[in-house]
Amino acid sequence: MSWQIERKLAERLADETGYYKYPFGTRRAMALCYPNTYEVAMSNLGMQIIYREVNERADWLCERAFLPDKELAALYAKERSPLLTLENGRPLCDFEIIGLSVSFEMDYFNIPAMLEQGRVPVLAADREETDPLVVMGGPVAFFNPEPLSPFVDVCLIGEGEGLIHSFLDAYTAGREAGESRQALLRRLAKVPGVYVPSLYRHEYDEDGRLRAIVPEDGAPASVRRQWRELTGPGETVVATPHTEFGAMYLIEIARGCGRHCRFCMAGYCYRRPRVRPLEYVKEAVLRGKRLGKKIGLMGAAISDYPYIDELVEFIRSQGLAFSCASLRADSITPAIVKGLAESGQKTITLAPEAGSTHMRDIINKGITEEHLLHSIDLATAAGIRHVRMYIMIGLPMETDEDIEGIVTMTRRVQAHMASIGNKGKITLSINPFIPKPCTPFQWMAMTDQKTVEKRLSYIKKALDKDKQIEILAEPLRQCYIQGVLARGDRRVGQLLALAHQYGGVKGWKRAVKELRFDVQGFLYTERPVDAVLPWSVLDMGLDANYLVKELELARKGAFTIPCFDGCRRCHVCGGGDGDGMD
Template identity: 45%
Template structure:
């Protein structure tokens, strides 16, 4: 092992406070290397990654160590400084499509064959948000995927592995395929049509035809919070606690809103208990959820946090559910910037995407922030949304100038207005999954127009390159042939932006990112069952095109997607 890497990893471990206790074993444990395919600093901010680490180590028969991407060095685990090839299971937590190439690099640098069909051990698994909505681009490289939330199913996987230790890999995979939420790609055959689109998807028994997404019904049964504190992350002074999971707002562009349904909230008493624990450590509490301001008891929780002198921050807010007590609490905790997401440039377009907020909501939020001393405002927008026109962009510019003027008139007149702009990426399992991404020339023109109008007004603008977004779109909408593109790019020594130089069977980045599907097409991810019917998505797509909205989910009556009744 390279001595520079050893020193770096030993220093990282020494600076950690690990809340997962060490233990002794009566027999040889199942050894798992849990890998985040990006930098340590990013991986240790990921609550899902830390939750699975905690769950595996909660068992008396299993041991989990963490590994990350350290550029220029082969991968070793933080806890044991041990190569990945020495573990029984290597599990990847994959949140972003842009990390796919890193997964290949980590396997290769560890001396583990890239293709699942060429290795007997270790068994390689993968889960996480990017995997749940479309695992196909990684299917030749991974032995099996976890579809959905992992806190419960990881125990079933470990039980199955232990019960069948010593058996052949094929036999173990047959057993894994019978677990709800486990997808073993080698037991499925894909047939393509003349134009390269998926024509048929067949399952080989005992694998099921559809893989059911796993979701945790009782969040309070699991501790989804910081398991390891480290000063080497962006949130070094913060203890993260999951407040809620899932979202019932029905925003039509948002994959997470559908893949993490049903909306669930943790008990306030439990959250407050863990917040007090964090405060005793001298840490600020980071409340994590799809929309923290939607938490049913948010005002009551904030009042208790303030009463106990517990500083807190939030991961996300909605302009239409902000309350005065929440803003006051954030201000008392030292918040300097209020972040909300109008998403679309006009009210017409917000109706198309079913965002559910108005300009008045945003302006009220800006005013309220100023009253309580939060001077800076950050707004998130998406460009290239379905049906978007030049008029929508112009309306967006007019509104942003209005926001800046309102700030100048109010108590946040010295504040900075920042606008973050990202190209729309059509995601699987959303009502827009049939549509292609807007062409790059058009998107680049819109970005230039925004810059030309906003910069003279003193509005700061951040944006993601449409070319990077195009790669993300291609990977998120890919099929098994996309894996060949990934492999060729990796072997060529290029990065993901080099994908555009390659094609397979006439399919390239442009094909995957911009293609449109007929509503009756077989989609590359149709074998995944997230609990929502394709008919539901078609209805939402048609309502979007007509500019009709859908009400938010409520606990009292389930009449929208009806997933709660299944």
């Protein structure tokens, strides 16, 4: 290791509070890798929670590795150094297990690059007995891991706090028994929530459609998603100033959402909704206070937290500022916006997702324009003058009238702000809809890119000249690559592997052409509801017909009420004990 790389890693570690560091070789060793830079990775609370869970065991140590930023990448290239972990500066190939925490599709391109730089064979099929076992967790692991299946040996399906321990226990037992790599994989496949891609054969028909997923070597026919009650800690483990949220102490106050928005993968795969006890959250706030941090509240719908007003009042009584992600316009309260304003927040972020009642009914958003205007009233009264709204275009069953509805809604919001003396800015964050696995829209086609470009252009032309309105949009090329990755099968994994050879995301187009992958047919063709989907082997605990019924309700614009105590509609709760096995 060059002294320059060593110094940079040491400086980064010295700025942290709460990391674990054990002498290498005193325990079994796992490297936890996030396929993006340190600044992005250390803003991910899920990765931090798993880092703590492994390191608090008596038999394992866990170190971290990240995609090098530009400065570090130049040093690595200059020294031809393998990718090193932060704690002890060890190359990835020195570890028994490499854990990948994956949350976003565009990070897929970084995974083969990190493995290669860590001196680990990129393809699972090329790994030998002494090579590390590559294990993937995080949201995409249990939504649809197939595009990454060429690179990983094992996927953890579900929430990791409990699952990581049953996995490590089985792994340790297999290693102590002297099992071969293949025997170890068969052992691991018997652990609830563990999916071993190599033990499942994908069969295609003559038209190239996935026909069947066949388990081999005694692997289970399906792998059940694991979830648990929020009994363990859910807050910042390693505090560092060098992240997107460096000034914040992150606290997860709730997990899952019962609102049934039909486009939202997290709403279905993190079901059922759970909340952390208020007393625990208050204690976590005080731990953040001792570090001198602002409080960052994490959860799918912060304003739905049943104790939110009391929590906000407690945070402010401690002289602390707080922040949170977008708020639901139908559950926002005066206490929330007052607390945000006192914390220095200048913008209220709302997510109507669509501009027309017709479209919001289809996606089951459950909020009205009146909810939006009321939220703006509360924010304005508290001193928050700017409004940011998340909008999707290209939604299923969308019409030109729905696009006009976005413009009309924005103008009505602007007029309402003016009527109450608010001269603040409106920011529209507009992105194309991407169908996601395990949702009622998983079978739907994406709206073709030219249509989305036309509709986005129409919105910009109608609103862009107004200096009080700002329009932000993600690059469409990336969105349509995400569309392929989100619902791809193992053939998309071949695309990723070839794109890696050609330089990563910049090699995508060349790989598509060389493999003659029909991107347009893949994206723009609606799939039959009885199709075998790449993720069909994964069981989210939903009733077999539930998503089909929700799709039918979407076509009718019918409303599905939120989750409630005693609800048995989707069968996730089903009277079980919360271990994912009900």
